[in-house]
Amino acid sequence: MEIKNKYVTIKNSINGAPKESDFEIKVENVSLIIESESKDVVVKNLFVSIDPYHINRMKSQSSSQGTISFATAITPGECIDSYGVGRVLFSRRPDFRKGDLVAGLLTWGEYSIVKEGSLLNKLDPNMGFPLSYHLGIFGFSGLSACAGFFEVCKPKPGERVFVSAASGSIGHLVGQYAKLLGCYVVGSVGSQEKVNFLKERLGFDDAFNYKQETDLKLALKRCFPQGIDVYFDNVGGRMLEAAVANMNIFGRVAVCGVISEYTNATTRAAPEMLDIVYKRITIKGFLAADFMNMYAEILSKTVEYVKDGKLKTVEDISQGVESIPSAFIGLFNGENIGKKIVKVADE
Structure with a gap:
């Protein structure tokens, strides 16, 4: 047949x-x-x-x-x-x-x-x-968000967290995990609709439309006057450069994706290396496959968060x-x- x-x-x-x-x-x-x-x-x-x-x-x-x-x-x-x-x-x-x-x-x-x-x-x-x-949320997006944030970023309660592409499949989960930990969270997105979505529906402390910003470094300085401790990067390019410029000493960057560079090689990031050295910033790329050994544990916790209404997707x-x-x-x-x-x- x-x-x-x-x-x-x-x-x-x-x-x-x-x-x-x-x-x-x-x-x-x-x-x-x-x-x-x-x-x-x-x-x-x-x-x-x-x-x-x-x-x-x-x-x-x-x-x-x-x-x-x-x-x-x-x-x-x-x-x-x-x-x-x-x-x-x-x-x-x-x-x-x-x-x-x-x-x-x-x-x-x-x-x-x-x-x-x-x-x-x-x-x-x-x-x-x-x-x-x-x-x-129960698949690779959820695994990337949870493992990438907690295992790669090593966040602490009260830290200042920046998430790019924050309304996407992974970013909207990372921001919520950060809020559950008690962090101050800001997301970057590409429209006012998405800004409202992050702040009103997901509880982000702040968000901005990067398309309306002429200087991303100044935009992040405005959102993080005390600097960034953790940056969850889904974008790469100019956003990574701006985040590094605003990071605190011993800041951590988890590079989950670089979508701004996938279709345009001229947008490749060139962060200030002196900042990375003197601020002792850690930048680490990762894949969801790196954490498959943790999948069952993360899935169990995620299911409970969703059942309890602590995590929205x-x-x-x-x-x-x-x-x-x-x-x-x-x-x-x-x-x-x-x-x-x-x-x-x-x-």
Whole structure:
């Protein structure tokens, strides 16, 4: 028995800002009959994650592509793998049965064939939360926010914390974790709507629209007259330079992403090295994969925070495989608030 699988691919490598014309929707036949010796699992995709780091995989060359399996280059014309949630349609493996809800490395399409050894985990259907949460607050975004803030930044109660791209999938969680710890928190975003969102809905102490600031260093000086202790960086570029200029002695910077540099190499950061040396500033990059050994512990705590109303999450959900390219492109135009997800099919 075969079914038709609609999926998204790129036509050619993308070395600048992504455009609709860079993508193509293809249809192929997928067999639901798996040989008895096969360990493949056929999954019907329900939700797929849309993340900016994929742009580095779509480039003809990027230094990130040889560092970790999640960052390998995407071949034009082939399926694009991404974290997703789905339901098992067929499996000969004893650990997965038809009907199981799963999360793992699926594809930007309607169906996925997951090979043995690929990331795939069963989900508890009785958690009582939307399945989409497993792509955001209960997924890699939540892991990056919690582990990146607490394990990399090593914050202390009362410290002054700055978060860039603070209304994004990770930033909006980091700010809340900082407030729960008792820190003073400021976020940078790209619109007044997002400023209001941070201050009124998430409880940030302050926020500013970086697009309306002619001097980012002065903007941060205004928000942090006593200096910055912790900077959670999702942006890189000029924002990193401005944050370093305003950091206190022994300040810490966790570099989670550098989205301002992904599509424009001319925006690469050049922080003042004398500040880094004399203020003894620590700048450390990290990946969510670095903290997979802590995932179960972090998930348990996060679930309790959400149940107790201490942690809020926001999702921006588009509908259908056809919406994936525009959803992805929107990340680089600042169109989303919260975690960007595409709903592929009904549960």
